[in-house]
Amino acid sequence: MTAGSSSRDDDAVGLVSPGHSAGLRDVVGSRFLLKLLVDKEIKVRYRGSVLGLLWSYVKPAVQFVVFYIALGIFLGLEQSERNPAGLPNYAIYLFSGIVLINFFTEALSNASRSIVTNGGLIKKIYLPRQLFPVSAIWVSGIHFLPQMVILVVACLLTGWTPSVLQLGTAVLGFLIVALLATGLGLIFGAVNVYFRDAENFVDMLLMVATWASPVLYAWTMVRDQLGQTALQIYLLNPLTIGVESFHFAFWMPTAEQTQGLPPSFLSVWVPIGLVVSILVVLLGQLLFSRLEGRFAQEL
Amino acid sequence: MPVSIDIDNLDKRFVMRHTRSIKESVLWLLKGRRGDLSRKFSALEGVSLTIQQGETVALLGFNGSGKSTLLKHISGVMLPDAGTVRIRGRVAGLIEVGAGFHPDLSGRDNVFLNGSILGMTEKEIRQQFDSIVEFSEIGEFIDTEVRFYSSGMYLRLAFAVAVHTDPDIFLIDEILAVGDEPFQKKCLAKIKELNEAGKTLVVVSHDFDMVRKVCERGVVLEHGRIVQDGTVSEAIGHLRAG
Numbered sequence: 065m066t067a068g069s070s071s072r073d074d075d076a077v078g079l080v081s082p083g084h085s086a087g088l089r090d091v092v093g094s095r096f097l098l099k100l101l102v103d104k105e106i107k108v109r110y111r112g113s114v115l116g117l118l119w120s121y122v123k124p125a126v127q128f129v130v131f132y133i134a135l136g137i138f139l140g141l142e143q144s145e146r147n148p149a150g151l152p153n154y155a156i157y158l159f160s161g162i163v164l165i166n167f168f169t170e171a172l173s174n175a176s177r178s179i180v181t182n183g184g185l186i187k188k189i190y191l192p193r194q195l196f197p198v199s200a201i202w203v204s205g206i207h208f209l210p211q212m213v214i215l216v217v218a219c220l221l222t223g224w225t226p227s228v229l230q231l232g233t234a235v236l237g238f239l240i241v242a243l244l245a246t247g248l249g250l251i252f253g254a255v256n257v258y259f260r261d262a263e264n265f266v267d268m269l270l271m272v273a274t275w276a277s278p279v280l281y282a283w284t285m286v287r288d289q290l291g292q293t294a295l296q297i298y299l300l301n302p303l304t305i306g307v308e309s310f311h312f313a314f315w316m317p318t319a320e321q322t323q324g325l326p327p328s329f330l331s332v333w334v335p336i337g338l339v340v341s342i343l344v345v346l347l348g349q350l351l352f353s354r355l356e357g358r359f360a361q362e363l
Numbered sequence: 364m365p366v367s368i369d370i371d372n373l374d375k376r377f378v379m380r381h382t383r384s385i386k387e388s389v390l391w392l393l394k395g396r397r398g399d400l401s402r403k404f405s406a407l408e409g410v411s412l413t414i415q416q417g418e419t420v421a422l423l424g425f426n427g428s429g430k431s432t433l434l435k436h437i438s439g440v441m442l443p444d445a446g447t448v449r450i451r452g453r454v455a456g457l458i459e460v461g462a463g464f465h466p467d468l469s470g471r472d473n474v475f476l477n478g479s480i481l482g483m484t485e486k487e488i489r490q491q492f493d494s495i496v497e498f499s500e501i502g503e504f505i506d507t508e509v510r511f512y513s514s515g516m517y518l519r520l521a522f523a524v525a526v527h528t529d530p531d532i533f534l535i536d537e538i539l540a541v542g543d544e545p546f547q548k549k550c551l552a553k554i555k556e557l558n559e560a561g562k563t564l565v566v567v568s569h570d571f572d573m574v575r576k577v578c579e580r581g582v583v584l585e586h587g588r589i590v591q592d593g594t595v596s597e598a599i600g601h602l603r604a605g
């Protein structure tokens with residue numbers, strides 16, 4: 065090394081390459097901005113709307129009533145004298161799963177669009193881009209709260225007395241689903257910049273999600289119709305774990321006789337669900353940071 | 364003087380993609396990659412530029428010569444294909460008027476959002492808030508939705524936020540043309556003040572008179588290459604000569 069180049073290096077102390085992010089860690093560092101982005105989203109969405117945030121109560125309630133009448137009464141899935149094989153207290157069964165799937169659907173679909181939607185900003189100013197999918201998930205979490213209120217009220221009306229274990233499992237179930245949405249949101253949010261097909265693919269995925277988890281029917285049907293192996297695969301889906309956790313916490317304490325949890329649910333499947341979701345987040349993080357360098361030019 | 368911006372042999376090629384759907388890409392692959400799905404061209408080629416702290420640099424060149432692209436590399440919005448870009452300290456860019464402003468939010472909300480986007484902490488924004496509003500001359504309209512602002516008001520607020528982020532490097536891309544005469548004067552004064560405080564300035568503008576007032580050094584880009592690097596008068600002379 066020559067003297068000339070070393071003096072140049074002295075001048076260069078403290079120089080950093082701009083535009084390299086530390087991924088989700090940067091999001092933690094930008095908590096205030098995250099909060100502002102979430103506030104913005106909530107304010108903008110309900111701007112000029114009379115009912116405002118009340119819509120997030122009305123929409124799931126209507127969805128619930130429609131499903132309940134169509135599936136519970138017309139198709140006879142609710143347990144009754146004529147249909148002893150049905151699920152008891154089907155309304156709560158359905159609703160506890162639906163709120164979680166609603167959260168997942170909104171979270172993933174908004175997160176997948178978030179980078180393209182915020183393209184104008186991403187093209188002009190450098191900031192941790194993971195903020196956008198994460199804030200989309202967060203906003204969905206806020207919309208999830210009113211649905212939880214409705215669910216808890218409905219549960220209390222039907223004699224709900226959950227145990228601490230059940231409540232803890234619900235929290236874990238939610239966490240598993242939120243992590244899954246975050247990971248997939250990072251993946252599809254990034255891919256969507258390059259291929260707008262990603263949005264449509266996600267819409268399709270979400271349509272399948274409702275049916276690929278025990279929201280409308282009981283997990284025992286999978287075992288009885290498709291066998292043990294199919295059940296194992298079915299349980300690998302973190303959504304299944306999340307929904308069953310919610311059934312465990314909200315529906316089972318209100319129903320007299322239930323099919324119970326799938327075998328080794330709490331000891332094996334919940335931890336597996338958590339691990340799968342965390343792996344998806346890590347994969348999302350990896351893919352996102354691979355692709356984000358070219359966001360500004362591709363948008 | 365320490366180095367503020369160090370760009371070494373920067374290359375940037377853009378892909379002009381003609382298609383954006385998987386179907387078309389797959390068909391293209393199946394057909395043995397015939398036809399050009401993409402065409403590459405160099406927006407920046409072998410750009411090396413070292414700017415000392417406190418320098419005022421005008422970046423000049425015709426439309427499409429790569430000025431904005433270069434600024435985006437300094438701010439970190441884009442990453443080089445080859446070469447390196449290194450900077451010292453915080454960058455604030457006025458790349459475009461009101462990037463990061465949301466029309467449906469009030470001026471107040473936008474000050475917080477934009478300040479935070481530009482890297483200010485909550486505390487910094489609260490401390491600077493009154494000063495930002497004063498500088499912008501927005502007055503009581505600060506609680507009005509930004510969609511009702513005139514383009515001048517929009518610019519004033521955006522500029523006010525940006526100068527209050529206390530950046531070490533300030534990038535300005537063709538924005539000073541907006542706004543009325545008195546505010547332009549005020550902006551120039553503020554820019555000079557920033558420079559006296561030791562900030563580095565990189566200004567893109569087609570307004571040669573303005574550039575002459577603010578900048579000492581001039582760099583001319585032509586088709587993504589630096590073709591002239593000297594005083595601002597030399598740079599303007601080079602451009603005028605064609």
Ligand SMILES: Nc1ncnc2c1ncn2[C@@H]1O[C@H](COP(=O)(O)OP(=O)(O)O)[C@@H](O)[C@H]1O
Binds near residue numbers: 361362377425426432
């Ligand atoms: N994201 C992009 N994708 C493809 N081409 C781009 C992109 N951004 C800029 N270009 C092209 O790169 C060249 C330089 O652009 P730019 O830096 O904006 O020029 P200037 O600011 O000097 O007018 C232009 O030909 C422009 O069309």
Ligand SMILES: [Mg+2]
Binds near residue numbers: 430431432536
């Ligand atoms: Mg430009």
